[in-house]
Amino acid sequence: MQTRWADRYALRTQGMRSSAIRELLKVTAEPEVISFAGGLPGADLFPLDEFRRAYERVMGEHGPAALQYSTTEGERPLREMIARHTSRYGIVVTIDNVLITTGSQQALDLIGKVFINPGDHVLVERPTYLGALQAWSTYQAEYLTARIDEHGMRIDDLEAAFRGGPKFVYALPNFQNPAGVTLSLERREALVRLADEHGVPILEDDPYGQLRYDGDHLPSLVTLDAAYRGLGGPGYSGNVIYLSTFSKILAPGLRLGWVIGPPDVIQRLAQAKQGADLHTSTLVQLLAYEVARSGFLDRHVRRLRTAYAARRDAMLAAMAESFPPGVTWTRPAGGLFVWAALPSSLDANELLRSALEDKVAFVPGNPFFPDGSGRNMMRLNFTNSSVERIQQGIARLGRAIGRMSGSSA
Amino acid sequence: MQTRWADRYALRTQGMRSSAIRELLKVTAEPEVISFAGGLPGADLFPLDEFRRAYERVMGEHGPAALQYSTTEGERPLREMIARHTSRYGIVVTIDNVLITTGSQQALDLIGKVFINPGDHVLVERPTYLGALQAWSTYQAEYLTARIDEHGMRIDDLEAAFRGGPKFVYALPNFQNPAGVTLSLERREALVRLADEHGVPILEDDPYGQLRYDGDHLPSLVTLDAAYRGLGGPGYSGNVIYLSTFSKILAPGLRLGWVIGPPDVIQRLAQAKQGADLHTSTLVQLLAYEVARSGFLDRHVRRLRTAYAARRDAMLAAMAESFPPGVTWTRPAGGLFVWAALPSSLDANELLRSALEDKVAFVPGNPFFPDGSGRNMMRLNFTNSSVERIQQGIARLGRAIGRMSGSSA
Numbered sequence: 001m002q003t004r005w006a007d008r009y010a011l012r013t014q015g016m017r018s019s020a021i022r023e024l025l026k027v028t029a030e031p032e033v034i035s036f037a038g039g040l041p042g043a044d045l046f047p048l049d050e051f052r053r054a055y056e057r058v059m060g061e062h063g064p065a066a067l068q069y070s071t072t073e074g075e076r077p078l079r080e081m082i083a084r085h086t087s088r089y090g091i092v093v094t095i096d097n098v099l100i101t102t103g104s105q106q107a108l109d110l111i112g113k114v115f116i117n118p119g120d121h122v123l124v125e126r127p128t129y130l131g132a133l134q135a136w137s138t139y140q141a142e143y144l145t146a147r148i149d150e151h152g153m154r155i156d157d158l159e160a161a162f163r164g165g166p167k168f169v170y171a172l173p174n175f176q177n178p179a180g181v182t183l184s185l186e187r188r189e190a191l192v193r194l195a196d197e198h199g200v201p202i203l204e205d206d207p208y209g210q211l212r213y214d215g216d217h218l219p220s221l222v223t224l225d226a227a228y229r230g231l232g233g234p235g236y237s238g239n240v241i242y243l244s245t246f247s248k249i250l251a252p253g254l255r256l257g258w259v260i261g262p263p264d265v266i267q268r269l270a271q272a273k274q275g276a277d278l279h280t281s282t283l284v285q286l287l288a289y290e291v292a293r294s295g296f297l298d299r300h301v302r303r304l305r306t307a308y309a310a311r312r313d314a315m316l317a318a319m320a321e322s323f324p325p326g327v328t329w330t331r332p333a334g335g336l337f338v339w340a341a342l343p344s345s346l347d348a349n350e351l352l353r354s355a356l357e358d359k360v361a362f363v364p365g366n367p368f369f370p371d372g373s374g375r376n377m378m379r380l381n382f383t384n385s386s387v388e389r390i391q392q393g394i395a396r397l398g399r400a401i402g403r404m405s406g407s408s409a
Numbered sequence: 410m411q412t413r414w415a416d417r418y419a420l421r422t423q424g425m426r427s428s429a430i431r432e433l434l435k436v437t438a439e440p441e442v443i444s445f446a447g448g449l450p451g452a453d454l455f456p457l458d459e460f461r462r463a464y465e466r467v468m469g470e471h472g473p474a475a476l477q478y479s480t481t482e483g484e485r486p487l488r489e490m491i492a493r494h495t496s497r498y499g500i501v502v503t504i505d506n507v508l509i510t511t512g513s514q515q516a517l518d519l520i521g522k523v524f525i526n527p528g529d530h531v532l533v534e535r536p537t538y539l540g541a542l543q544a545w546s547t548y549q550a551e552y553l554t555a556r557i558d559e560h561g562m563r564i565d566d567l568e569a570a571f572r573g574g575p576k577f578v579y580a581l582p583n584f585q586n587p588a589g590v591t592l593s594l595e596r597r598e599a600l601v602r603l604a605d606e607h608g609v610p611i612l613e614d615d616p617y618g619q620l621r622y623d624g625d626h627l628p629s630l631v632t633l634d635a636a637y638r639g640l641g642g643p644g645y646s647g648n649v650i651y652l653s654t655f656s657k658i659l660a661p662g663l664r665l666g667w668v669i670g671p672p673d674v675i676q677r678l679a680q681a682k683q684g685a686d687l688h689t690s691t692l693v694q695l696l697a698y699e700v701a702r703s704g705f706l707d708r709h710v711r712r713l714r715t716a717y718a719a720r721r722d723a724m725l726a727a728m729a730e731s732f733p734p735g736v737t738w739t740r741p742a743g744g745l746f747v748w749a750a751l752p753s754s755l756d757a758n759e760l761l762r763s764a765l766e767d768k769v770a771f772v773p774g775n776p777f778f779p780d781g782s783g784r785n786m787m788r789l790n791f792t793n794s795s796v797e798r799i800q801q802g803i804a805r806l807g808r809a810i811g812r813m814s815g816s817s818a
Contacts, residue, residue, distance in 0.1 A: 003673065003674065004609070005670070006673050008577070009523060010522070013680075038478065041477075043477045048468060052464075059461055064453065068452045069448075069449055069656075069662060105686050105687045106685060113547055114422050115414070115418060117421075131683075134684040138522055138681065139419075168414075251692075253474075253476040253477050253478060253690060254476065264415050272422060276544070278514045280664065283693065284693060
């Protein structure tokens with residue numbers, strides 16, 4: 001039944017449709033389905049005992065203040081901890097550089113609200129994180145794109161896209177969602193330099209940076225930008241806004257992320273956040289702080305790396321064994337995802353329907369492309385399944401691909 | 410230092426300024442300041458022991474699922490509980506009528522995102538909740554207004570404002586923020602009828618409805634609308650979106666609210682919420698559910714009513730004793746606020762500066778008026794101070810008003 005509200009949607013949201021893929025993937029809640037679909041960390045690795053102890057400390061030390069309204073910018077001890085943590089990586093930030101957000105997704109929404117005029121172009125990787133496209137489409141953003149290869153964004157595409165006059169560049173340098181690739185050091189430096197030359201700021205999204213399984217940590221864009229500009233002192237005020245989150249290193253059900261940026265931008269984002277949800281849950285902030293302090297989080301991240309590396313290896317080995325010739329995939333050095341390409345004649349959306357009959361799920365590639373291309377691609381999450389389930393699930397998926405290849409041949 | 414980001418703010422947020430009042434009120438964090446400023450419930454009444462027990466139950470029963478991603482619409486048991494609770498008040502809603510939000514403030518933001526085109530008019534009470542104005546100004550809303558008196562929105566103003574073609578009406582029928590007044594039953598019925606005749610939907614914001622200290626509960630607009638339309642069956646699909654929250658009846662630091670609306674609108678708001686923060690904290694939702702179930706919340710609300718009624722009475726008595734002639738104020742039957750009018754020659758913003766020297770704080774009236782009028786008004790919160798602090802604070806404030814009246818005479 002149409003209601004009075006339903007014929008009054010704003011122009012910006014009239015195009016919103018419930019995603020067909022999202023509807024299909026609702027069945028992944030059934031336990032017999034092996035799901036490589038969500039971007040979920042492994043629930044079996046959540047530190048439940050540490051959360052129990054932390055809750056007792058929060059209630060003991062903060063009492064009612066943990067349940068009361070608090071400041072929009074976030075709890076001071078948590079912001080200080082994040083500033084210290086960030087400062088380990090070669091730039092010196094203060095709490096005035098830090099805003100706490102209700103997950104990184106809120107940071108993407110606030111960036112859209114504060115910066116995007118209808119018709120503004122954002123330069124994104126192709127493919128890129130679909131949640132960013134979703135957040136910014138409601139602000140009527142348009143997109144310039146740079147293809148990615150195994151070393152991340154291609155510099156030739158980047159140079160061309162900069163000439164289109166983007167409002168900002170959106171980059172996921174580490175173990176990118178969805179493709180799992182990492183931007184090389186040379187390209188990071190080129191990106192920082194090119195952005196500066198074109199006078200374009202950079203949004204760096206880094207949910208997975210701590211989850212590296214092979215090779216050495218590469219400097220973040222915010223660090224390279226500070227070095228490039230000679231910003232040695234405390235209080236970063238450069239060209240990059242940096243986003244990260246507790247979702248992948250601790251627990252996504254908290255909904256807790258943060259922004260690092262120039263103080264004037266942090267203030268403006270905080271003003272927008274005040275209208276969006278007043279502040280992030282006080283209790284959640286204090287809980288994460290109590291879990292993370294005293295070095296626990298560093299130890300926990302080391303444990304995650306070991307477990308997730310084994311799951312990634314299991315997935316790559318199973319793919320090599322089960323997938324028919326003609327399917328290719330990335331070998332991520334970290335993060336949560338393997339990205340696979342079917343032969344271009346095959347449609348991953350059709351494969352998903354077939355795979356769900358075999359009780360295995362993934363996300364087809366097209367929602368990660370602003371232009372809806374990438375229909376032969378698929379994103380596979382390896383962090384939320386055991387090695388055994390990964391082996392079973394990839395075998396099922398291999399059979400489903402085999403059936404489709406056979407019928408289309 | 411201006412950064413590359415700082416010269417790229419979107420048009421909609423270029424006017425955002427840090428509020429002068431907000432800056433002034435930062436001193437209310439000092440313990441010697443008696444603050445009637447924030448819309449804070451009494452932290453001394455938060456049920457800490459119940460939260461401890463509830464956390465143990467959440468961890469015991471849900472374990473890792475309490476820390477994992479969950480659905481955008483919200484946790485099913487919580488939505489079911491809210492649907493049952495709403496159905497006590499004369500309409501039968503199902504979980505498809507319920508969306509969980511990150512506080513009611515997020516619901517206001519999502520309504521703005523989904524419904525407001527730049528230049529659309531929203532019909533609001535004058536004065537009205539400043540957080541709604543803040544949320545909708547970023548979507549470039551304009552305002553039609555209806556004055557309020559002791560019975561709430563004036564019907565003559567409402568009729569005139571409807572002729573201006575509002576996108577929707579925003580009403581706070583119970584113990585309104587900031588003015589503390591309650592919309593009479595006759596006017597509720599008139600509002601529902603007029604809105605229907607003009608084809609305009611209603612947004613009903615009801616954070617305080619449970620906190621009534623005198624008189625009988627009045628039916629909500631959503632209930633009256635269902636009756637008016639003869640919607641007797643399950644699954645409300647009428648003209649009203651209804652908002653409420655756990656902030657005032659349980660704890661605002663959770664950031665947990667809900668929307669009741671027609672299923673198609675709930676779906677569209679959920680799509681917008683997905684881009685805004687994916688979902689509200691799983692842990693917080695389960696925690697509130699565990700605290701609220703088994704009748705605890707009903708008992709707790711009865712306890713709040715008794716304590717808050719005593720604080721309201723103490724404030725009204727102290728005002729009668731300490732405030733100079735020429736100051737008038739409302740006598741709220743519930744909620745959190747008394748609303749006072751200084752003689753029209755006095756400016757509450759100047760009074761605030763003076764009062765802060767005496768270590769007492771309130772919120773001046775003008776931010777609650779879309780046109781910035783109401784400079785002689787002030788909002789006084791009585792729920793977050795003890796009776797003794799209320800008496801002390803009102804005496805200080807009375808002296809500050811007296812000084813100003815004297816110097817302006």
